[in-house]
Amino acid sequence: MIKELSELGKKLREQNAGEKINHDAIKEEPISIDLIIKKDGSFYKFEPIEKIVRPAEAITAKKGKARLLLDKAEEVLGYDGEEKKHKLFLDKLKEYEHVAVLKPVFDFYTVNKINGIAKALDAFENQVNEKERTGNIAFRVVNDDCRLHEKKEIYEAIIANYNQRQRDKISAGSRKCSICGKNDYPVEDTPHGMIMRVPDGQPMGCALVSYNDDAYESYGLQGNLNSSICTNCARTYVESLNWMLKSSTTQTIEDKKGKLKEKVKFTNRRNFGTDTAIVYWTRDNQKVSDLDLFDNPDPGTVAHLIESVASGEVKKSKHIDSDWFYSCTLSGAAARIAVRDWIEMSLVDLKKAIARWFEDIKIEAWGELYYPPLYRLSNCAQNEKSDNKTTSARIATYLWKSSLKETAPPLWILTAILKRVRIIENTEDGGNKEGITPDRAALIRFIINRNNKGGSMLNEQLDTENCSPPYICGRIFAVLESIQRAALGKDINAGIRERFYTFASTNPSSAFGRLMKLTQNHLTKLKNEKAGLAVILDRELQGLFSKIQKFPAIFALEEQGQFAIGYYHQKQDTWKKANSNAELKAATEESEKATED
Numbered sequence: 092m093i094k095e096l097s098e099l100g101k102k103l104r105e106q107n108a109g110e111k112i113n114h115d116a117i118k119e120e121p122i123s124i125d126l127i128i129k130k131d132g133s134f135y136k137f138e139p140i141e142k143i144v145r146p147a148e149a150i151t152a153k154k155g156k157a158r159l160l161l162d163k164a165e166e167v168l169g170y171d172g173e174e175k176k177h178k179l180f181l182d183k184l185k186e187y188e189h190v191a192v193l194k195p196v197f198d199f200y201t202v203n204k205i206n207g208i209a210k211a212l213d214a215f216e217n218q219v220n221e222k223e224r225t226g227n228i229a230f231r232v233v234n235d236d237c238r239l240h241e242k243k244e245i246y247e248a249i250i251a252n253y254n255q256r257q258r259d260k261i262s263a264g265s266r267k268c269s270i271c272g273k274n275d276y277p278v279e280d281t282p283h284g285m286i287m288r289v290p291d292g293q294p295m296g297c298a299l300v301s302y303n304d305d306a307y308e309s310y311g312l313q314g315n316l317n318s319s320i321c322t323n324c325a326r327t328y329v330e331s332l333n334w335m336l337k338s339s340t341t342q343t344i345e346d347k348k349g350k351l352k353e354k355v356k357f358t359n360r361r362n363f364g365t366d367t368a369i370v371y372w373t374r375d376n377q378k379v380s381d382l383d384l385f386d387n388p389d390p391g392t393v394a395h396l397i398e399s400v401a402s403g404e405v406k407k408s409k410h411i412d413s414d415w416f417y418s419c420t421l422s423g424a425a426a427r428i429a430v431r432d433w434i435e436m437s438l439v440d441l442k443k444a445i446a447r448w449f450e451d452i453k454i455e456a457w458g459e460l461y462y463p464p465l466y467r468l469s470n471c472a473q474n475e476k477s478d479n480k481t482t483s484a485r486i487a488t489y490l491w492k493s494s495l496k497e498t499a500p501p502l503w504i505l506t507a508i509l510k511r512v513r514i515i516e517n518t519e520d521g522g523n524k525e526g527i528t529p530d531r532a533a534l535i536r537f538i539i540n541r542n543n544k545g546g547s548m549l550n551e552q553l554d555t556e557n558c559s560p561p562y563i564c565g566r567i568f569a570v571l572e573s574i575q576r577a578a579l580g581k582d583i584n585a586g587i588r589e590r591f592y593t594f595a596s597t598n599p600s601s602a603f604g605r606l607m608k609l610t611q612n613h614l615t616k617l618k619n620e621k622a623g624l625a626v627i628l629d630r631e632l633q634g635l636f637s638k639i640q641k642f643p644a645i646f647a648l649e650e651q652g653q654f655a656i657g658y659y660h661q662k663q664d665t666w667k668k669a670n671s672n673a674e675l676k677a678a679t680e681e682s683e684k685a686t687e688d
Contacts, residue, residue, distance in 0.1 A: 092433050093299075093320065093328050094270045095374070095417050100327025102376050103334055111146060112246060115276075115326045116253030118149035120161055122238075123226020124219060126211065129233050132198025133206035137218040142226065147240050148249050149326075151282045157183045159249060160196070160230050160240035167228045168212050190248050192239065195232055257322065268321035270328075276321035280314035284329035288336040291366035292423025299332065299428045300325075335359040335370040361491075363469070364484020367431070369491060371418040373438065379416060381445050385494070388462035393449045400446040416441045418495065420488055431488065434495050441495065448494040452537045455552035455660075456529035458667055463530045465490060471531045472507035482507060499541035505652050508535055512655055513593045526592070532659040535652045542649070549653065553660040561650035563639045564599050565657025568592070570632050571610050573665055577624055578613040596654045600642040627672070 104113035111119075122145055125138040147161045157166045157179035164170035169177030181200065187193055199207035215224070230239040239245060260277035267274045285296025300318045320328075339357045358378075361369045373379060384393060420432035436444070449462050469487035473480060486507070489500045512526040512535075536549045547559065554562075572588050579586075587606060595602040610632075617625040646654060 092417075092419060092430070093324070095435070096328035096331045096419075097270055097324040098327075098374065099372055099376060100329070100331035100334075103331060104327070106376065114250050114253075115323055116149055116250045117146045117246065119144045120147040120158070121227055122161065122229045123223055124164075124228045125231045125238070126167065126228050127231050127233055128195055128199050128207065130195050132195050132200075132203040134199070134208075134211040134214065135233050137211070137215060139219055139223045139226075145229075145238070145241055146246070151284050151325075155179070159183050159187060160193075160238075160245065161227050163226075164215060164224055164228060168208065168215060170212065170215060170224075186252065187245075187248055190244055192242055192244050196230055196239065266316075266319055268324055269319040270324040271321065273321070276323040278316060278319050278321050280316045281322075283315065283318075283320065283325035286329060286332045286336070286428060288333075289421055289423045289428055290362065290364075290368045292428065293426050297423055297426055297428045299328070299430075301427055331372075332370065335372060336368065363487040363491070364480045366481075367420065367422050367484045367488055369418055369420050369488075371416065373417070374415045377414060379438070379441065381442060384445065384449070385465040388449065388464055390460065390462060393462050396442065397446045397450060400443050414438050418491070420491070432492055434492070436495065444495050444497050447497055451540060452533045453551045454529055454533040454536060455663055457663070460551065461529050461533070463533050465494070467530045468534045471528075471534050472504065472511050493541065500538055502538070502542060502648060505535065505538045505648060508538075509596075509648075509651055509655065513596075526588075527655050527659045527662075529659075532656060535655055539649055539652045539656075549656050550660075553664045557657075558638045559653060560599075560639055560643050561646055561653035562657035563635055564595065564603070564642065564646075565654040565659075566661040567603070567632065567635045567639075568595050568606075568654075569658045569661035569665065570628060570635065571606055574610055574613045574617065574628050574632070577621065577628065578617040596651050597646055598644070599646060599654075600644045603642050624672075 107113060121142050123139065123142050125140060127135040127138055129135055148159045150156050150158050157176065162180055163176075165173035165176045166180040167177075184193070184196065184200070188197060199211075231237075232239065257276055260279070261274060266278045268276065268278060282298060283300055284298075286292075286299060287296045289297045300315060300320065302314050302317050338359055339355050342354050342356055343351055344354050345351055359370055359372050361371075363369065371379075371382070381396065384396070414437075416434075416436055416438055418432075418434040419430060422429045422431055452468070453460050453462055455461070465487065468490055469483045472486060473483040486500075486504055489504065492498065493500045508531055512531055514526055536551070540548050547557065549562075550557070557563075568587075568591075572586065575587055576583070587609065591602055591606060595606065614625055614629060617628070643650075
């Protein structure tokens with residue numbers, strides 16, 4: 092994993108060549124204050140600026156170190172009595188006393204000290220607001236727009252100094268890097284660098300590789316020497332992770348109230364909840380457009396992808412397209428990063444996996460094939476009004492893995508979904524929202540089919556050939572509900588779904604005995620008022636009873652899922668038939684379709 096991250100970092104450096112300095116000795120750092128001095132080293136003024144980022148000397152760990160020409164007020168001025176930090180800054184500056192452009196800075200600290208550093212320290216609090224004093228201070232000479240640390244001579248000196256240190260360490264004896272397999276750069280006991288914007292991580296960043304316990308020194312290796320990663324590979328893998336966690340585009344969208352707002356869309360990152368992010372990339376750093384289908388599964392595009400895989404078009408391109416896809420699931424764990432999953436596969440296999448994913452999650456909804464987006468599937472077990480999205484994040488992580496690795500998700504997800512299916516949620520218009528929605532039906536079907544090894548598979552629409560008791564019981568329950576609604580109307584205080592769904596889907600033998608007594612009363616009333624509709628529903632009920640010998644005493648977890656799918660399929664089939672039968676339309680729930688839309 093780290094090898095591929097490092098390779099991506101090197102690729103990014105190549106692609107950005109000419110736009111910025113790409114070297115291990117240089118790193119982009121923020122600037123908040125310009126310290127402007129005259130050519131003789133005397134102080135001129137402080138000029139707070141809007142925070143910008145510019146290349147400067149790279150420091151892997153700030154503690155006990157200072158950065159050349161760009162640092163905090165404590166280091167640059169000795170502000171707030173920080174003499175030790177100030178000495179570190181001056182010691183670093185002395186390493187570059189041979190660089191001619193730095194003469195005004197040396198005069199600022201030595202030759203013209205009274206009008207230089209002393210005067211600047213007195214003016215600091217008067218010229219810089221308290222809120223801005225914590226930013227980095229950069230040096231600039233009057234009438235020179237280029238900051239001193241950004242001059243070509245300074246960058247060349249920093250890089251030359253860094254390269255010499257690397258050569259000295261290698262000549263003293265260096266281990267080979269476990270990532271690149273070379274000893275061109277030393278393996279050091281230094282932090283590799285902080286990775287920013289990790290979900291649930293620390294604001295100052297997290298470390299992917301970090302050793303700080305004596306227990307890891309049993310082989311005479313201290314700290315990060317245990318990882319055996321050279322300084323170049325360490326820098327490049329950190330750069331690639333920071334790039335993927337940050338890289339984004341801004342889109343203008345219209346919200347539900349018709350107002351325009353800007354939305355950030357990450358290019359190589361997906362957020363799952365508040366504590367999980369997935370970063371993904373290809374070896375050649377190319378965009379994989381098929382991944383966009385997870386968020387916006389256009390039926391036409393999905394159908395074309397499935398057809399291309401089935402016809403062998405993807406297979407034909409196997410020897411042409413050699414690019415590889417990588418995915419890494421990250422979470423913050425205090426000051427460290429927890430890697431929760433790692434995926435690597437060819438783009439050919441990726442296309443196949445995505446095509447199979449959509450084949451497995453498709454479901455019929457209101458007369459059409461429906462491909463639910465990944466984010467809607469992950470929310471299937473979550474209360475929409477809840478602020479706690481932990482369950483959704485866990486489900487999304489497993490579904491991402493299942494979609495790419497073509498594996499079966501854990502059955503605890505099915506348990507969570509069935510719990511939501513049994514709940515009838517109130518909508519804003521005062522109606523009820525059906526517990527078994529198209530999204531939940533699609534996910535239930537997906538989980539059961541992926542976990543069903545060698546057994547019969549659940550179809551995306553009504554399967555008249557499926558005679559498994561749970562599936563048939565679900566269909567029967569849907570017909571019994573239609574009979575009740577046709578006989579009593581839609582304004583029922585608590586119908587059989589609200590009163591008996593959980594009972595029927597777990598203990599069918601006991602539940603259906605009571606339900607049949609109620610249904611006979613409903614059929615008798617219906618025959619007196621709508622004889623034709625009573626005949627249609629009664630005939631359908633009898634046909635289903637002929638497919639089951641007896642009601643089981645209990646349904647296991649996966650059988651409860653089959654019951655839910657049978658119920659959903661029968662409801663969808665009744666809705667389609669209602670379009671050609673006005674009386675049957677009374678037994679459907681048109682208002683619930685509107686709620687789903």
